[in-house]
Amino acid sequence: MQKKQIVSEKITTAVNTLRVCRSITQVNDFPLSQLSHNRGVNTPDRALHQTVKIVGAGCGDIDLLTIKAAQAIMDADEVVYDNLVSEDILSLASDSCGLHYMGKRCNQKSSSQSAINNKLYQLAMTGANVVRLKGGDPNVFGRGSEEALFLAKHGVKSEFIAGVTAALGCAASAGVPLTHREVARSVTFVTGRTCDDSAQHWQRLLAAQSTLVFYMGKERAADISTSLLKAGAESSTPVAFISEGARATQSTIYGEIECMASLAANITAQGPTLIVIGDVVNIAQEIAHSLAQTLALEPRREFPFTNDNSVIQHLTDHAECVYG
Numbered sequence: 001m002q003k004k005q006i007v008s009e010k011i012t013t014a015v016n017t018l019r020v021c022r023s024i025t026q027v028n029d030f031p032l033s034q035l036s037h038n039r040g041v042n043t044p045d046r047a048l049h050q051t052v053k054i055v056g057a058g059c060g061d062i063d064l065l066t067i068k069a070a071q072a073i074m075d076a077d078e079v080v081y082d083n084l085v086s087e088d089i090l091s092l093a094s095d096s097c098g099l100h101y102m103g104k105r106c107n108q109k110s111s112s113q114s115a116i117n118n119k120l121y122q123l124a125m126t127g128a129n130v131v132r133l134k135g136g137d138p139n140v141f142g143r144g145s146e147e148a149l150f151l152a153k154h155g156v157k158s159e160f161i162a163g164v165t166a167a168l169g170c171a172a173s174a175g176v177p178l179t180h181r182e183v184a185r186s187v188t189f190v191t192g193r194t195c196d197d198s199a200q201h202w203q204r205l206l207a208a209q210s211t212l213v214f215y216m217g218k219e220r221a222a223d224i225s226t227s228l229l230k231a232g233a234e235s236s237t238p239v240a241f242i243s244e245g246a247r248a249t250q251s252t253i254y255g256e257i258e259c260m261a262s263l264a265a266n267i268t269a270q271g272p273t274l275i276v277i278g279d280v281v282n283i284a285q286e287i288a289h290s291l292a293q294t295l296a297l298e299p300r301r302e303f304p305f306t307n308d309n310s311v312i313q314h315l316t317d318h319a320e321c322v323y324g
Contacts, residue, residue, distance in 0.1 A: 052120055052130045052151055054144045056137040056163015057081075060173070060246030062088040064164045072161055077128035080119055083110070084135025084272065098128075113143065117150040124156045137165040141191050141215050165189075167213040170245025170274045174252045176284040178211050183279045186210035192217020192224060192275065202231035211278035218243075218273040221264035225257055228277070233257055238281035243269035254281065 053072045058064035073079065073092045081090065083103030090099060102111040102119060123130045138144025138160060148158040167189055171178055178187045188205060192214040205212060206228065217224055218241070229235060235258040243251045249271070255263045257277065267273060 050124050050127055050130070051157040051159050052124050052132060052147075053159050053161055054132045054138045054147060055134065055161040056142070056144075056165070057085045057089050057133050057135050058164040058246075059084070059136050059166040059169040060086070060244070060250070061169075062086060064169050064246060065089055066161070066163065069161050069163060072131050073133065075129060076131040078123045078126075079131045079133050080116065080123070081133040082135055085133050089133075113146065117147055120147060120151060121154050121156060124151065134163070135166075136169075137163040140165040140167070140189060166215060166245060166272065166274050167276075170242045170250075171213070171276055173246040173250060174240065174242045174284070175287060176240055176242070176252075176276050177280050178213065178276070180280050180283050183283060184209070184211045188212050190214050190217075192220050197223075197227065199231060202227045206231050206233055211276065211280050214275040214277070216272065217275045218264050218267060221275065222261035224275070225260035228257055237277060238279060238285075239263065240276045240281045240284070241267060241273055242276065243267055243273045244271035245274055247271070254285065 053076075055069050055072050056066075057069065058066070070092055073089065074094065076093055076097050078098045078100065079090070079093050080100045080102050093099060100119060100123075102116045104110040104113075104116075120130060120132055132138070132144075132147060134142045134144060136142060139162075144160060148160070151158050167178065167187070179185060186208060188208055188210045190205065190212060193216040214224060221241075228237075235256060237257045239255050239257055239260055241253045241255075241263055243253075249269065251267075251269060253263050253267065260275075264273075
């Protein structure tokens, strides 16, 4: 009980701190774009000393946003964000903050990487507190390092703030473990959009005997399936397609490697889809099946509504014994 109380107090303190910081930002009438980190007025010769924060917004649910990322957004004068950042997360920015959509979406007209790089540089040169906000983690298929290199070559410092990448957040939300003792001892993240088609590439992936997680792989599901089978993968290897993970609209489809093309064709969600391949997928289904069986065997216990303090205390004590 004491541990739970400590954790609860820490969370409450963190949330209250964020709320206070946001309220201070909103009531400040002085334009934040004219302030530097030490609250002095920016001048052109100080612009080079600004740091662009390249921030991971996590995947889906705003609850997966880190406190450090939330603080960076609330402190920002300018936010350059991509396609996967939700409105809830953007709402953390102050009213005076400039919001610049520079999204990239597969097979759709979108901002080029050079345009994004130039935008970040131009904003940094104004002396503004600039945040580059990306879905997931900026350095897991997020091109965060490319943007940092561009800024560095132009004399602008950058700082990475980690985010919960899709492989972690979406898999957890779907109940799929990425490792499991004696089943999978490692995980390999692969981009499905620009996969290496050489036989050696696919053989190396299988040789690791790890869970494979494909980002942006729905459009190439058939190619991935064919390549893995040619490299020696078992046709019955379990697969999970997690669409719009860690969101209210999340959906998960299960199948096997040999059926990946048809599984992908049945996905109607427009948002990003993550593909998890490996025996850990069976663990997720086993957990769900075991729970369903256990609940079905347990006798149904009904508790009447009561105002009797002794009964309430008894139930509270029982809960503490079970949950700690």
